[in-house]
Amino acid sequence: MDHMNMSGFHLNISSGSDARQTAIAQMLRSRDFISVEELAAHFAVATQTIRRDLVALCDQGLARRRHGGIESVGPGKGQGKNVAFRDRSVLNREAKQSIASAVAAQVHDGQALSLGIGTTPQFVAEALLSHRDLKIVTNNLPLALTVGQNSDFALVIAGGTVRGTDLDVCGSSVDDFFAAYKVDVAIFGVAGVDEDGSLLDFSEDEVRVRHAMMRNCRKSYLVLDSTKFTRAAHVRGGRIDQVTAVFCEAEPPVTIRRMLDQSGVQFVRSSEAAARP
Structure with a gap:
């Protein structure tokens, strides 16, 4: 099943956790922070499933956990600027x-x-x-x-x-x-x-x-x-x-x-x- 991600790219997300984690990593190229709830709704899975994906991404050094979601650790991301208002609203x-x-x-x-x-x-x-x-x-x-x-x-x-x-x-x-x-x-x-x-x-x-x-x-x-x-x-x-x-x-x-x-x-x-x- 194809879905369009938040950057406008079509992704196949039917093949399980590996595909979801790849898709999430791609999303973080254009987003400093994404909430667990937003990801769960996007992929139509339980929040517990998303949390396991986020742990795996963090273990690989591809992202960093923040309260309520995940943030990018890419070069220059999040440095010297604030997270968007809608993303901050779910933090803490x-x-x-x-x-x-x-x-x-x-x-x-x-x-x-x-x-x-x-x-x-x-x-x-x-x-x-x-x-x-x-x-x-x-x-x-x-x-x-x-x-x-x-x-x-x-x-x-x-x-x-x-x-x-x-x-x-x-x-x-x-x-x-x-x-x-x-x-x-x-x-x-x-x-x-x-x-x-x-x-x-x-x-x-x-x-x-x-x-x-x-x-x-x-x-x-x-x-x-x-x-x-x-x-x-x-x-x-x-x-x-x-x-x-x-x-x-x-x-x-x-x-x-x-x-x-x-x-x-x-x-x-x-x-x-x-x-x-």
Whole structure:
């Protein structure tokens, strides 16, 4: 049986695991990350079958496992750029949902919020849907579509050129967009955190957006799952001890936690917050 793969090539996938693994390796030539669920649906097999294929590919050094799927290890793949938004949305889903619930518990009805780019703010938006009378400004398109489900919210979205794989609007015009509003809380993510506390992103535009949000809020919430403490990104902008609060599902490295405590930044471990009555 012939199927068309995600790069547009026809593959025969009826001959078992070897053929599937070859097909998956071909897909990774044009994709940085593919989820287990997507592969299972594509090949019409159980997720357990796909997981065995992924183990075999990793054992051969052809790919690397990531939570929820597999990523490319080819030359230059994934270096200096972020994974596409739709692929990131399945990474560390439980951690992000936990973080989102903890943030939503800190937000009050009627507040004005700015919500930044990335998938963790998107999960926060979903967790906020039961709130009332929120005023939300954002440059994150998927997040805006989520927020738009609640007709009780006032929503303003940035205009400009959309970044195709990230589904957001960046650039100099976004500085003026966020400067037009003074919000109660700015909620944003980050690509990575260096061991010295520096916040890291993949582009100057992403750093500029975060700075604009921080300049125009009363409180700033940094939302990130624990993988960001070991993730490399090459553009530095700001420090983790400059925000009001950090939300994460697990404890940060000891040096980072000490830095937060010394600077008076609140640290919310979402897994513990969820366990409280």
